[in-house]
Amino acid sequence: MEVGFLGLGIMGKAMAANLLRHGFRVTVWNRTLSKCDELVAMGAAVGDTPASVVAKCKYTIAMLSDPSAALSVVFDKDGVLEQIGEGKGYVDMSTVDAATSCKISEAVKQKGGAFVEAPVSGSKKPAEDGQLVILAAGDKALYDDMVPAFDVLGKKSFFLGEMGNGAKMKLVVNMIMGSMMNAFSEGLCLADKSGLSPQTLLDVLDLGAIANPMFKMKGPSMLQGSYNPAFPLKHQQKDMRLALSLGDENAVSMPVAAASNEACT
Numbered sequence: 001m002e003v004g005f006l007g008l009g010i011m012g013k014a015m016a017a018n019l020l021r022h023g024f025r026v027t028v029w030n031r032t033l034s035k036c037d038e039l040v041a042m043g044a045a046v047g048d049t050p051a052s053v054v055a056k057c058k059y060t061i062a063m064l065s066d067p068s069a070a071l072s073v074v075f076d077k078d079g080v081l082e083q084i085g086e087g088k089g090y091v092d093m094s095t096v097d098a099a100t101s102c103k104i105s106e107a108v109k110q111k112g113g114a115f116v117e118a119p120v121s122g123s124k125k126p127a128e129d130g131q132l133v134i135l136a137a138g139d140k141a142l143y144d145d146m147v148p149a150f151d152v153l154g155k156k157s158f159f160l161g162e163m164g165n166g167a168k169m170k171l172v173v174n175m176i177m178g179s180m181m182n183a184f185s186e187g188l189c190l191a192d193k194s195g196l197s198p199q200t201l202l203d204v205l206d207l208g209a210i211a212n213p214m215f216k217m218k219g220p221s222m223l224q225g226s227y228n229p230a231f232p233l234k235h236q237q238k239d240m241r242l243a244l245s246l247g248d249e250n251a252v253s254m255p256v257a258a259a260s261n262e263a264c265t
């Protein structure tokens, strides 16, 4: 199966590498083209523009920072829209809002192409290990075509129905995660400043009802003050902001998320 891959950041690089390791023919593109070099060394081809990748590949995946980047890659000069068409599919796995997904979907469909939004839960290591959770929505036929790729990229894929449901599910998940991480950070600080051992707190939490893989993974690094980004704070804050907008659209009061968003800013 030949796949185009647009966006080789923390996630995209790991995901494209995974596809290559599993025998997919992959043509990559990144705004900063030099980031393609590592994937080329693994056997990837390179496209000069998003349009050239879409022209070459029946299916193209994108993994980009935010709504602005996702829209730019589709609508700008040399973008996806210049080459998408009948028989081609575009899959955006970035974390964006539903309105962005729907705008891309309408434009791709007008050109005769098919579109699936498929944001993911799971960070850098799950991306490297093919253990992401894929939250897809949109064109069911394209989703079905992409299952072999999704099965390599993730441990579970959900098809959530109409366009926008993938984006909304992802934003709800990351709103909860951002709120949890704020409480976790405050708890570690309170333990430390009140004379308790933060390590003992990690041990207690890991044995109790609120034990979870994220605290177990992030806790030790936080105690060591090691913050090598797996999920950049700018993206978590983007997600909190988009989730709060989703709350506003649905008249849902979210004071915890609002406070957490302020802490991310």
Ligand SMILES: NC(=O)C1=CN([C@@H]2O[C@H](COP(=O)(O)OP(=O)(O)OC[C@H]3O[C@@H](n4cnc5c(N)ncnc54)[C@H](OP(=O)(O)O)[C@@H]3O)[C@@H](O)[C@H]2O)C=CC1
Pocket (backbone or CB within 6 Å): 006, 007, 008, 009, 010, 011, 012, 030, 031, 032, 033, 035, 063, 064, 065, 066, 068, 069, 072, 073, 093, 094, 095, 096, 120, 121, 122, 123, 124, 230, 231, 232, 235, 236
């Ligand atoms: N990191 C994580 O743990 C997770 C991240 N996500 C989501 O996945 C997406 C990618 O995240 P991540 O890989 O961490 O982010 P990075 O910041 O590492 O990479 C962002 C990518 O987007 C590209 N980009 C940014 N702006 C533009 C633009 N205007 N035009 C074209 N390309 C652009 C960057 O290109 P360049 O290299 O040129 O800057 C890069 O390839 C985000 O939506 C994020 O919220 C989802 C799950 C987990």
Ligand SMILES: O=CCCC(=O)O
Pocket (backbone or CB within 6 Å): 095, 120, 121, 122, 123, 174, 231
């Ligand atoms: O969007 C990124 C979330 C990171 C994770 O799910 O661990």
